[in-house]
Amino acid sequence: MDAEELARRLEAIPRVPLVNEPTPLEFLPRLSAAIGRPIYLKRDDGIGPAMGGNKARKLEYLLADALRRGHHRVVTYGGLQSNHARITAAAARRLGLEPHLFYFAPRPSRLTGNLLLNDLLGAHMHFLPFGGSARPRSLAWTDFLVHLLAWVRVGRHYFIPVGGRSVLGGLGYVRAALELHRQAQAEGLENAWVVMAVGTGGTLAGLWAGFTLLRSPFRLLGMDIGALWKNFPATIARLAEQICARLGEPHRFSASEVPLIERTYVGSGYGVPSHHGNEALRRLARTEGILLDPIYTAKAFAGMLELSEKGQLGKEEPVIFLHTGGLPALFAFEE
Numbered sequence: 001m002d003a004e005e006l007a008r009r010l011e012a013i014p015r016v017p018l019v020n021e022p023t024p025l026e027f028l029p030r031l032s033a034a035i036g037r038p039i040y041l042k043r044d045d046g047i048g049p050a051m052g053g054n055k056a057r058k059l060e061y062l063l064a065d066a067l068r069r070g071h072h073r074v075v076t077y078g079g080l081q082s083n084h085a086r087i088t089a090a091a092a093r094r095l096g097l098e099p100h101l102f103y104f105a106p107r108p109s110r111l112t113g114n115l116l117l118n119d120l121l122g123a124h125m126h127f128l129p130f131g132g133s134a135r136p137r138s139l140a141w142t143d144f145l146v147h148l149l150a151w152v153r154v155g156r157h158y159f160i161p162v163g164g165r166s167v168l169g170g171l172g173y174v175r176a177a178l179e180l181h182r183q184a185q186a187e188g189l190e191n192a193w194v195v196m197a198v199g200t201g202g203t204l205a206g207l208w209a210g211f212t213l214l215r216s217p218f219r220l221l222g223m224d225i226g227a228l229w230k231n232f233p234a235t236i237a238r239l240a241e242q243i244c245a246r247l248g249e250p251h252r253f254s255a256s257e258v259p260l261i262e263r264t265y266v267g268s269g270y271g272v273p274s275h276h277g278n279e280a281l282r283r284l285a286r287t288e289g290i291l292l293d294p295i296y297t298a299k300a301f302a303g304m305l306e307l308s309e310k311g312q313l314g315k316e317e318p319v320i321f322l323h324t325g326g327l328p329a330l331f332a333f334e335e
């Protein structure tokens, strides 16, 4: 399908604008010179309300749906430093909705990083000190349980799955795929690698669906930073299929084709900064003056640097790293 047709199909689906788009595609001159290939950042950090990030694109569709269905309360959940929960709280406030955030951990004695911002936004934070197992979980089952629990604690509400990971949320990243496709055409970067952090897989599924529909020559690669979910590639393939179907263009995706590196760059676990991630964070900060977050983008950036240096991302093709935000989490950690 061509870009105009995809844009037309997306426009037919209700959306509330939360993102100033297009987000910049920035060349990193000093890092590129050091590595010997062109490296670009797609600046989806800081987009949307309250210091933003990638979730703002998903929430444009999800919260339009909440409003259309006449809801007043929005419920979502995540890890203690969930950026998704914080952006949902801010976007809900912007639209006059009441945000409720669920965490499966005891209430920390000090609220730092994203939790502090939630408090400033007056989000209702529900800390439930059970269920936070480190073993991989079923995405659908976890969503279902939290949804049920929220009925008991909050009453009628609009439920947003973890990470805003759903067909509607994924449409936000189909729009981003279209935006990046057009920017790359203007800059002659169509053969680039597009590398990104993967948490729940919604962003990856949306971009994958979008690039596939556009028959884009981009090479996409996601780095799992959490190893949180059972049968993760299969869930991403299914979501990409559902997104294409929602846009009226069915397409088959298989788990074995999912462009995802599982486990390698997770470090000791979700939410725990890794040594390589911290090194990558410092390297970008010190060459280009740009910050990454320690939980998502730093780990994925470390993976991108390593694969590039090992020659596993081709040789001279440009690399576009999708900066998905998450900076408030920096203030939840000490040195």
Ligand SMILES: Cc1ncc(COP(=O)(O)O)c(C=O)c1O
Binding pocket: 053, 054, 082, 083, 084, 163, 165, 197, 198, 199, 200, 201, 202, 203, 204, 293, 296, 297, 324, 325, 326, 327
């Ligand atoms: C900063 C940041 N980057 C990347 C991701 C991963 O996005 P997704 O959950 O869509 O895989 C998230 C959220 O999970 C995030 O907060």
